[in-house]
Amino acid sequence: MRTWLCVVCGFIYDETAGDPEHGIAPGTRWDDVPANWSCPDCGVAKADFEMVAV
Amino acid sequence: MSTPVVILGSGLAGISVARELRKFDAAVAITLVTADDGTFYSKPMLSNALAAGKTPAQLAMTPAVTLAAQLKAEIRPHTRVTAIATDRRVVVTDAGEIGYDKLVIALGGEPIRLPLEGNGAADVLFVNSLADYAPFRERLNGCRRVAILGAGLIGCEFANDLVTTGFEVDVFDIAPQPLGRLLPAQTAEFFRRRLEQAGVRFHFGSSIVRVERQGESYALWEARGDRHDADLVLSAIGLKPRVALAQAAGLKVNRGIVADHRLTTSVADIYAVGDCAEVAGLNLPFVLPIMQQARALAKTLAGTATEVSYPAMPVVVKTPACATVVCPAPVGAQGQWNEDATADGSRALFEDAAGIPIGFALVGAASAEKQALVNGMPVWL
Numbered sequence: 254m255r256t257w258l259c260v261v262c263g264f265i266y267d268e269t270a271g272d273p274e275h276g277i278a279p280g281t282r283w284d285d286v287p288a289n290w291s292c293p294d295c296g297v298a299k300a301d302f303e304m305v306a307v
Numbered sequence: 308m309s310t311p312v313v314i315l316g317s318g319l320a321g322i323s324v325a326r327e328l329r330k331f332d333a334a335v336a337i338t339l340v341t342a343d344d345g346t347f348y349s350k351p352m353l354s355n356a357l358a359a360g361k362t363p364a365q366l367a368m369t370p371a372v373t374l375a376a377q378l379k380a381e382i383r384p385h386t387r388v389t390a391i392a393t394d395r396r397v398v399v400t401d402a403g404e405i406g407y408d409k410l411v412i413a414l415g416g417e418p419i420r421l422p423l424e425g426n427g428a429a430d431v432l433f434v435n436s437l438a439d440y441a442p443f444r445e446r447l448n449g450c451r452r453v454a455i456l457g458a459g460l461i462g463c464e465f466a467n468d469l470v471t472t473g474f475e476v477d478v479f480d481i482a483p484q485p486l487g488r489l490l491p492a493q494t495a496e497f498f499r500r501r502l503e504q505a506g507v508r509f510h511f512g513s514s515i516v517r518v519e520r521q522g523e524s525y526a527l528w529e530a531r532g533d534r535h536d537a538d539l540v541l542s543a544i545g546l547k548p549r550v551a552l553a554q555a556a557g558l559k560v561n562r563g564i565v566a567d568h569r570l571t572t573s574v575a576d577i578y579a580v581g582d583c584a585e586v587a588g589l590n591l592p593f594v595l596p597i598m599q600q601a602r603a604l605a606k607t608l609a610g611t612a613t614e615v616s617y618p619a620m621p622v623v624v625k626t627p628a629c630a631t632v633v634c635p636a637p638v639g640a641q642g643q644w645n646e647d648a649t650a651d652g653s654r655a656l657f658e659d660a661a662g663i664p665i666g667f668a669l670v671g672a673a674s675a676e677k678q679a680l681v682n683g684m685p686v687w688l
Contacts, residue, residue, distance in 0.1 A: 295623065296595050
């Protein structure tokens with residue numbers, strides 16, 4: 254399980270935790286997060302900005 | 308010789324334009340001119356870095372050299388633009404002239420300064436960039452009490468961050484409530500209580516007019532004569548668009564640099580984006596509008612004229628003591644707030660004459676409803 258950092262606002266997507274509030278189950282790998290998912294904090298789309306492994 | 312695309316400013320706006328443009332055009336030469344050192348960092352992270360355990364060095368995500376390689380762009384750090392000669396299509400800097408075919412102004416905003424009296428006024432800190440943030444953290448060493456001027460989004464975020472990490476925090480604002488531009492009264496009241504429970508001391512209806520040095524600390528005086536003491540004073544009143552350069556160059560300027568739906572200013576081939584720009588009448592100093600602008604402008608610069616569009620764009624206030632998300636109604640829209648406060652949160656809907664929600668403010672537990680509500684919001688532009 255890995256974590257990804259939103260370079261725009263600092264939100265961290267943790268694969269272990271997922272994002273259940275927005276329909277992403279815990280344990281969802283980054284690659285499996287749908288392309289229309291967006292950063293819950295700043296709203297920037299998954300496809301539109303870079304997330305880096307922390 | 309001129310460069311096809313010259314970008315002024317290395318904040319989120321300038322760098323996003325370069326990054327987006329690269330998606331459409333791998334070859335076009337881009338020069339990015341910045342008075343800063345050209346490091347890419349996340350500005351929204353500055354106001355919660357203490358609790359996140361991040362040092363200023365850790366906040367610096369991508370140094371200019373790496374960024375230049377990633378973007379395949381020339382970055383000119385520590386270079387201050389002194390004038391734009393629109394007739395010659397040249398940017399004049401303190402390190403020589405740079406010719407441009409297309410010029411993107413992304414110079415951001417600058418902190419609004421209260422007219423303070425007293426021999427401590429010059430020591431008041433402003434944090435509007437990573438370069439400002441490092442000395443702020445330096446100065447925090449040995450401090451116990453921090454006074455924050457302004458209870459808006461940035462003031463409240465800093466207050467939460469500081470109080471969580473052990474500082475005593477007093478926040479002063481002339482308004483009667485926190486987040487005055489974002490929250491209606493009852494919802495703001497819930498927010499205030501949560502932050503007070505976390506330890507923040509608010510002083511509303513209060514304007515600080517004088518700051519005096521008292522040995523190692525400061526005495527702050529309210530207009531009504533009350534005195535407060537602090538070891539450090541941080542001003543977070545707000546930002547105003549940086550327009551002086553554009554104005555001197557003869558570009559049309561209102562609150563921000565006036566730009567149309569295509570981000571074009573009043574002068575052909577000069578564009579404005581981000582906090583310095585007033586796009587289609589709107590100056591929106593938040594992340595999401597900047598990203599929308601950068602995407603549209605990148606397409607235009609790559610040869611496909613594209614108008615910017617804004618969906619409803621909720622603003623998340625990063626105050627862990629009270630989760631808060633606000634989706635303002637479109638500018639100019641008429642309506643009224645309908646607030647529903649419970650023990651663990653408050654949900655406020657801004658409703659039009661027909662009772663249809665066109666904006667919202669959610670605090671506490673109600674913030675979980677953001678996703679469900681945002682889809683029904685009208686587009687802004």
